[in-house]
Amino acid sequence: MKELIIIAIGSALVNNVVLSQFLGICPFLGVSKKVETAAGMGGAVIFVITIASFVTGVIYRFLLAPLHFEYLQTIVFILVIAALVQFVEMFLKKVMPPLYNALGVYLPLITTNCAVLGVALTNVQKEYNLLKSVVNGIATAVGFTIAIVILAGIREKTEYNDIPESFKGTPIVLISAALMAIAFFGFSGLI
Amino acid sequence: MEKCKERLYNGLIKENPTFVLMLGMCPTLAVTTSAVNGAGMGLTTTVVLVMSNMLISMLRKIIPDSVRMPAFIVVVASFVTIVQFLLEGFVPALYDSLGLYIPLIVVNCIILGRAESYASKNPVLPSVFDGIGMGLGFTVGLTAIGIVREVIGAGEVFGMRVMPSSYEPVTIFILAPGAFLVLAGLVAIQNKVRAVLAKKGRNMPKTGCGEGCASCGNSACNGKIFAVENEEQKGREEQK
Numbered sequence: 001m002k003e004l005i006i007i008a009i010g011s012a013l014v015n016n017v018v019l020s021q022f023l024g025i026c027p028f029l030g031v032s033k034k035v036e037t038a039a040g041m042g043g044a045v046i047f048v049i050t051i052a053s054f055v056t057g058v059i060y061r062f063l064l065a066p067l068h069f070e071y072l073q074t075i076v077f078i079l080v081i082a083a084l085v086q087f088v089e090m091f092l093k094k095v096m097p098p099l100y101n102a103l104g105v106y107l108p109l110i111t112t113n114c115a116v117l118g119v120a121l122t123n124v125q126k127e128y129n130l131l132k133s134v135v136n137g138i139a140t141a142v143g144f145t146i147a148i149v150i151l152a153g154i155r156e157k158t159e160y161n162d163i164p165e166s167f168k169g170t171p172i173v174l175i176s177a178a179l180m181a182i183a184f185f186g187f188s189g190l191i
Numbered sequence: 192m193e194k195c196k197e198r199l200y201n202g203l204i205k206e207n208p209t210f211v212l213m214l215g216m217c218p219t220l221a222v223t224t225s226a227v228n229g230a231g232m233g234l235t236t237t238v239v240l241v242m243s244n245m246l247i248s249m250l251r252k253i254i255p256d257s258v259r260m261p262a263f264i265v266v267v268a269s270f271v272t273i274v275q276f277l278l279e280g281f282v283p284a285l286y287d288s289l290g291l292y293i294p295l296i297v298v299n300c301i302i303l304g305r306a307e308s309y310a311s312k313n314p315v316l317p318s319v320f321d322g323i324g325m326g327l328g329f330t331v332g333l334t335a336i337g338i339v340r341e342v343i344g345a346g347e348v349f350g351m352r353v354m355p356s357s358y359e360p361v362t363i364f365i366l367a368p369g370a371f372l373v374l375a376g377l378v379a380i381q382n383k384v385r386a387v388l389a390k391k392g393r394n395m396p397k398t399g400c401g402e403g404c405a406s407c408g409n410s411a412c413n414g415k416i417f418a419v420e421n422e423e424q425k426g427r428e429e430q431k
Contacts, residue, residue: 020367022221026300029216071276074294075268079261114217114298121294164379165386170213171379178371182363 004135006191007128011136012143013187017115019147019180024115028148029173031106038152042145044106046138048088049116052081053137056120057130070124077120085110115144147184151176195320202324209332210381214300218292219333220370226349229337230330231285232292235274237326240302242270244310244322251311263306268297301329339373340364 015021018028024045031041056077064070089107092100110116119140123133154176163172208214218236223229243266247254254262275293278286286293296302305325310318341347344364346354354360363369 022217022367022370023295025216025220071272074272074275074297075265078264078268078297082261082264114295117298118291118295121291125291166379166383167375169382171375171382174371174375174378178368178375181368181371185366185368 004132007132007136008139010191011139012146013184014191016143016147016184016187017118017140018144019177019184021118023118024113024144027106027109027113028144028151028177029170031109032148032152032155032173035149035152035156037106038148039145040102041106041109042141042148044103044110045113045115045144046141047103048085048107048110049119049137049141049144050134051088052084052116053119053123053133054130055084056080057123057128057133060124061130073121073124074117078117081116081120115140147180150180154180194317198317198320199324199327202321202326202328203331204328206325207328207332208301208325209329209336210377212301213378214304215329217295218299219336220374222289222292223333223337223340223370223373224365225341225345225347226334226337228285228288229333229335231282232289233326233330233333235278235289235293236296236299236301236329237323239267239270239274239296240305240326240329241319241322243267243302244305244318245315246270247306247310248313248315248318254311259307259311263303263311264297267302267306271296301325336370336373336377339377340369343373344369 011017017023018025027041027045032038059076059080060070060073064073064076069076085107089100092103092107119137123136126136128136151173155173158172158176167175202208206212209219215236218232222232243263246266247263250262250266271294274296275286278289278293305321309321313321338348341349342353343361344366345362346352346358346360361369364373
């Protein structure tokens, strides 16, 4: 139990997926204009990463490892994740239309979100078992959500500020992200 | 031959993936802690890009349109796996410092983007040169960011000391926040240059993905791997 909590805090705050590992920068910069859309993206990421880390964990432990096909992990994982996202989308559309309406737009953007593949590969690299993989997945995704929602909040405020002409748009967002990254260093004392 | 030269120029300058298109941001920020790492990542990506462009261009008449995305992904992932083993065997130091970011080359928008928008429509030779141009453009971008971060953060370039010994390194630049700061500075400089050139009446190429991959219309980047679903999406958009 203690180990799980350490993994969770480590992935969500200390080694934040966006601010210290730089995975999932594209949606982080692209979908962070409004807090609502950022939260929607975060929800979709939590949903997909949780399922993906479970499924890739099962495939690795029960299919690739027994057959000694570990070297195929990159190929298998990326295909599984890409297919999984699409199936999740179809499934949600048929079964849970309200949830689909809330998350649907963001789901297709997630496949090439390197965070998903990154989590799957980290789980293998650190030799996590299934439970730890899922906990690591959820925590990583929660860390992503925290970061993107905070950034969206900052961006909503900076929109009305007087920013030098050259720094308007992407540069000021990157500087906000840098300041957030410095702030997140404060968590490194937690573990 | 003219076309090949044009492709090289296009990748290196006109559509430079790092500075103009802003693609592949994850490795750009993550591995540029030093010039060596940046150059290593850039060259690794170049090798994968050239090989995948070549193979996809050769197979462009064989791969059916409806399964092209999964096919491209398999080709790219195979080359990434091969390159990963080569690095592990021959350049273990680079393999250790790039770590997780080597397998993550698979999800680099540049590679799938070039496969989709160029290699799947053009003959082999121009596609290879397109890969070389784009790859070198990416390498130049990463190395430049790596040099800036290494000089400010450690006072060194490619491991050699360039700053006077009285210089106190600003360590934050080789840590995570430095990546964001350096990129912010570079984009701001680029914006400034654009503004000045636009005033002089020069026609500047538009930035492709200034707002990140999410808003770029590149179908390779928005991750639909089965074409059926793609058409459904189109239908949905038309209904709106």
